[in-house]
Amino acid sequence: MPANLCITPDLGKEDMDPEVSTRMIILSSKANVSESEVVNFLHMLNLPITIKWTCYGAMISGKDEYVREAIRELRKLDPYGIFTKERGFAPGDPRRCRGHRYGPREGFHQMEKEFRILDYVGEALKNPRDVEIEKKEPVSVDYFKEILEEEENKREDDK
Amino acid sequence: MVKVAIYPPNSLVLADLIERKGHTPLALQKQIRQKIKDPEIDSPPMNITEEDPINGLKYAAIEVPSGVRGRMSIIGPLIDAAEAAIIVDGAPFGFGCVGCARTNELSIFCLRKKDIPVLEVTYPDDEDGTRLMVNQIMEFLDSLPGGGGDLEGDSDVLGEPIANKGGK
Numbered sequence: 001m002p003a004n005l006c007i008t009p010d011l012g013k014e015d016m017d018p019e020v021s022t023r024m025i026i027l028s029s030k031a032n033v034s035e036s037e038v039v040n041f042l043h044m045l046n047l048p049i050t051i052k053w054t055c056y057g058a059m060i061s062g063k064d065e066y067v068r069e070a071i072r073e074l075r076k077l078d079p080y081g082i083f084t085k086e087r088g089f090a091p092g093d094p095r096r097c098r099g100h101r102y103g104p105r106e107g108f109h110q111m112e113k114e115f116r117i118l119d120y121v122g123e124a125l126k127n128p129r130d131v132e133i134e135k136k137e138p139v140s141v142d143y144f145k146e147i148l149e150e151e152e153n154k155r156e157d158d159k
Numbered sequence: 160m161v162k163v164a165i166y167p168p169n170s171l172v173l174a175d176l177i178e179r180k181g182h183t184p185l186a187l188q189k190q191i192r193q194k195i196k197d198p199e200i201d202s203p204p205m206n207i208t209e210e211d212p213i214n215g216l217k218y219a220a221i222e223v224p225s226g227v228r229g230r231m232s233i234i235g236p237l238i239d240a241a242e243a244a245i246i247v248d249g250a251p252f253g254f255g256c257v258g259c260a261r262t263n264e265l266s267i268f269c270l271r272k273k274d275i276p277v278l279e280v281t282y283p284d285d286e287d288g289t290r291l292m293v294n295q296i297m298e299f300l301d302s303l304p305g306g307g308g309d310l311e312g313d314s315d316v317l318g319e320p321i322a323n324k325g326g327k
Binding site: 015018021022024026086089093095106107110111114117120121123124125129131133 | 170172189193285286288290291294297
């Protein structure tokens, strides 16, 4: 796996700027907007940020204040279907980007698991209601003994 | 506004819910970003330097494997900065980004030991479980001082970057 270890990133000025932050925008499967609508909307905001269209939604990178503004505006499109989180690496960074290396991107498996419950999270935020979940108790030893004795008695009767 | 530690430290759902309520999630990504921007790191894909296991001594003893100490040098400052914490229990294998069971145990232990409000929720499998988890998290975040960002994110809910304490 030398390709995974030997990439030397050619970091630009923006990548080294401490004021620059990157955020991932992830759409739940029941979101009212598509990835292309999100990207178009972000472009129409006309903010000085880098926008990348991805399979899960989009990724934006730029000065923190502009990124915040973009997220604030974007959330208004679908408050319960758009989720965002911070990302450490810049968009297209060869150390993470799938276009430059083998295997799934680090963080993919976590996102895959969380994506499965995003619909439910959005629904719970939209229509909050109390729920009660019954915890399944293990079978008690006495009850287990009863079943065993019953089975033994049945077998003896059959003989 | 309260700085809320989350576990797993890169969780999308937890970080998003915390931001929606006007608090600051202490996500691992910010720490990683500081690491990868450091011009002193010669080999950028290797984010852990020889300094890190030394910094990790603040959180774990010298007998503890260097991998745990190296990880703790990144996660530790987040735990130090935490004013509240949300921990997900019973998650399936592969959930979380740390990749080390002992570091997970140590981090959760440090969060529990710290004198801060801690919420422990169960990883949900179905819709009702998710509703329960979201309700518990929202109730917990409402109980923290200075919250109250609306759910649609209209108010200024994205937190300021945390200072790198570095554990030195």
